[in-house]
Amino acid sequence: MLSTLNDLTAALNDGRATSVQLTEAALARAADPAGEGARAFTRLYAESALAQARASDTLRAAGIVRSAIEGLPISIKDLFDIEGETTLAGSVAREGEPAADANAEVVQRLIAAGAVIIGRTNMTEFAYSGLGINPHYGTPLNPWDRATGRIPGGSSSGAAVSVADGMAVAAIGSDTGGSVRIPAALCGLTGFKPSAWRVSMQGVLPLSANLDSIGPIAASVRCCAELDAILSGEGGPVPEALALRGLRLAVPKTLALDAMDKHVSDTFARTVARLVAAGALVDEIAIPEFAELASINAKGGFTAAEAWAWHRGLIERAGKRYDPRVVSRILRGKDMSAADYLDLLDAREAWVAAVDRRIAGYDALIMPTSPIVAPPVADLVASDEAYYAANGLILRNPTLINFLDGCALSLPCHADGSAPVGLMIAGSNGADRRILAIGLAVEDLLAGR
Numbered sequence: 105m106l107s108t109l110n111d112l113t114a115a116l117n118d119g120r121a122t123s124v125q126l127t128e129a130a131l132a133r134a135a136d137p138a139g140e141g142a143r144a145f146t147r148l149y150a151e152s153a154l155a156q157a158r159a160s161d162t163l164r165a166a167g168i169v170r171s172a173i174e175g176l177p178i179s180i181k182d183l184f185d186i187e188g189e190t191t192l193a194g195s196v197a198r199e200g201e202p203a204a205d206a207n208a209e210v211v212q213r214l215i216a217a218g219a220v221i222i223g224r225t226n227m228t229e230f231a232y233s234g235l236g237i238n239p240h241y242g243t244p245l246n247p248w249d250r251a252t253g254r255i256p257g258g259s260s261s262g263a264a265v266s267v268a269d270g271m272a273v274a275a276i277g278s279d280t281g282g283s284v285r286i287p288a289a290l291c292g293l294t295g296f297k298p299s300a301w302r303v304s305m306q307g308v309l310p311l312s313a314n315l316d317s318i319g320p321i322a323a324s325v326r327c328c329a330e331l332d333a334i335l336s337g338e339g340g341p342v343p344e345a346l347a348l349r350g351l352r353l354a355v356p357k358t359l360a361l362d363a364m365d366k367h368v369s370d371t372f373a374r375t376v377a378r379l380v381a382a383g384a385l386v387d388e389i390a391i392p393e394f395a396e397l398a399s400i401n402a403k404g405g406f407t408a409a410e411a412w413a414w415h416r417g418l419i420e421r422a423g424k425r426y427d428p429r430v431v432s433r434i435l436r437g438k439d440m441s442a443a444d445y446l447d448l449l450d451a452r453e454a455w456v457a458a459v460d461r462r463i464a465g466y467d468a469l470i471m472p473t474s475p476i477v478a479p480p481v482a483d484l485v486a487s488d489e490a491y492y493a494a495n496g497l498i499l500r501n502p503t504l505i506n507f508l509d510g511c512a513l514s515l516p517c518h519a520d521g522s523a524p525v526g527l528m529i530a531g532s533n534g535a536d537r538r539i540l541a542i543g544l545a546v547e548d549l550l551a552g553r
Contacts, residue, residue, distance in 0.1 A: 106293075106323035109172050109330055112273060116164060116175055123157035123164070123175030126273070127220050130177040134223065134271040141271055143242035144262040146182045146192065148223040153177065156220045163218070172330040174218035179272035181263050182224040183231060184208040185307035193309045194227040194259075196240050197422040208307025210276060210318055210335050217334045222272050225262030229427040231278055231311045232411065232434065234286045234499040235484060235491070236261030239427050246291055246478045248524055254478040257287035257498070263321050264291040274322035274331055280311045280407065282473070282502025284319040285514035289473035289526020290498075292516050294547075295321045296328040296540070297502075299511045299533045302336045310414055314406040314452075315506045325515055325543040332536070343537045345544035349383030352466045359394040360471040360501050367518075371525040372472045375517040375550070379470075382549050386470070393458050394504055400451045404436035409445050412437025429491060452507060459508055460532050468535075468542050473514040473526030474498045501528060511536045513543040517550055 115121040131150050134141035141148075160175035185191050185204035192198050207215070214221065226241050228234075236258030237243045244265040246254040256265050260277030264287035267275050277284045279297040288295025300317040310316055320331035329342040355361070355376065364372070380386050411434045423431060463469060475497060484491045505512045505528075512530035529546065531539045 106267070106270070107273070108323045109176060109273065109327045112176055113172060113174070123160040123220060124154065126175070127153050127157040127177050127222070130222050130271050130273075133269060134266070140244045140265050140269055143244040144226055144265040144269070144271060145179070145223045146194065146226050146241055146262070149221055153220050153222050156215075160218050160220065169218070171217035171334055173214070173274070173334065176219060176273045177222040177271075178214055178219040179222050179225045179263060179266040179275040180211060180214070181260050181275070181277045182227055183278055183309045184211050184224075184276070185309075186211065186224075191309050193230050194238055194241065195229045195426065197418055197425040201418075204307065206307065209304040211307070213334055213337060214276070222266075225260070225266050225275060225277075227261055227263070228259035229430045230309075230411070230415070230434075231259040231280060231283055232407070232430045233258050233495055234282055234502075235495055236287060237481060237484060237491075243481050245481070248292065248478065253481050255290065255481050255484065257290035257474070257478065259283040260287050260321065264288055264293055264295075267293055267321055267323070274320055274327055276318065276320055276331070276335065278308065278311070279317050279319050279502070279506070280315045281499050281506050284321055285473050285502050285512060285526065285528060286498055288321045289514045289516075289528075290478040290524055292518070292524035293321050294323065294325055294328055294513065294515045295319060296332055297505065297512050298332055298336065298536050300509060302338070302536060303332075310410070312407045312410040314410065317506070325513060325540060325547045328513070329540045329544070332540070343541035343544065345548060346467075346538070346541045348379065348545050348549060351384045351468075351542065351545075353379065353384050353386045353468055353470050354463055354466040355386060355388045355470055356391045356394060357388040358391045360504070362475070363497060364472060364475040365477060367477055367523055368472050368475055368525050371518050371522075372527070375527055376470070378549060379546070387466075389462065391459060391462050393455050393462070396455070397504065397507060400448070400455065403440050403444055404433075406448065408433060408437035409440045409448070410437070412440075429488070456508055463532065467531075468539060469528075469530045471501055471528050471530075473501060473528040475501065477523040477525070505530045509533045511539050513539055515543055515547055515550075
């Protein structure tokens, strides 16, 4: 059972732990040669982390607690600028590129809130896949079924594994098509993708300006809500859990339930039954627009177009150093015209309006985050066909919410000891606090509270 932010804050307040002790323990796990630290992190900040921890302990002793993450070890994805360092984004192609002249805004907010920045986490190169496989730095293994060696999910792969293995209390990742929610779901954690405008992308290496968002991975919905308040700068209290009785929840029967494996299907059905027994009103509804998204994105979508615009110079300089499975997808954007891009903007606007009308009478959408459990790494490394099939299937449901410009949680809904399954609770743009409030109630129900 992972410790929550509240658990550890209570231990710090009661004198049962110090920030230095928590940081030393996290660093020891990350440095353990028998563990996943070498693959979960691209860089550890042992010296500065311990200095931050000592400063936090001094402040706490003086009665100063800056936030809910005061003195707690937090990892950051290798997309975020750190002053004086080159942001590599899980690649070797950017080696030798200019160093950042300032910290990313989200990093500054974490530091100001008293976080101990433990290190940079590994990721799919340039965040362009939902699987978490990285040929340059290795692939951190999913905490479930390590004997088989399964994918952690991506692109925030190291982020999820750093939390699952106790190398960080929480992790900050990015989510362009599910890159926070997918690894959270496959690793048995909670992840939150906010409405994109709420968290600054200043100092974050982009994938797609139209789809990128920044969110946390942690042990609970409440942890994610606390972190979201810090990342967004909104502050304020965590939302109160909503009553489940009378809540109107929609299950999209278009696309989102297709191709589920038996374990996910059975787990999702049991979860829906528990929500209904608790008094929630759950309807299966058709959202035909979901079936149209593949054709809207047939030429590569925003990700290919906007990634090509950012990467074209780097590909010219260092294209041979890219993961071939990443650069091939970026290059699709090379063939998109300005007219294609403008058509895509118009199509998205119409699509979002149509979906919003269909779900307007509901408090949230619910669906499986991933329709399958985490597949073995070896199978996907060995076959391009298996890699792209799994990538498309695992990204499918989360991507719907990014294109909607919405917000979504993924929280664990599987039975203890079984393969992790994520329940996605999603809403339209700006519904963040309501989605978190629903997530708190669902989390309590599934925990038997």
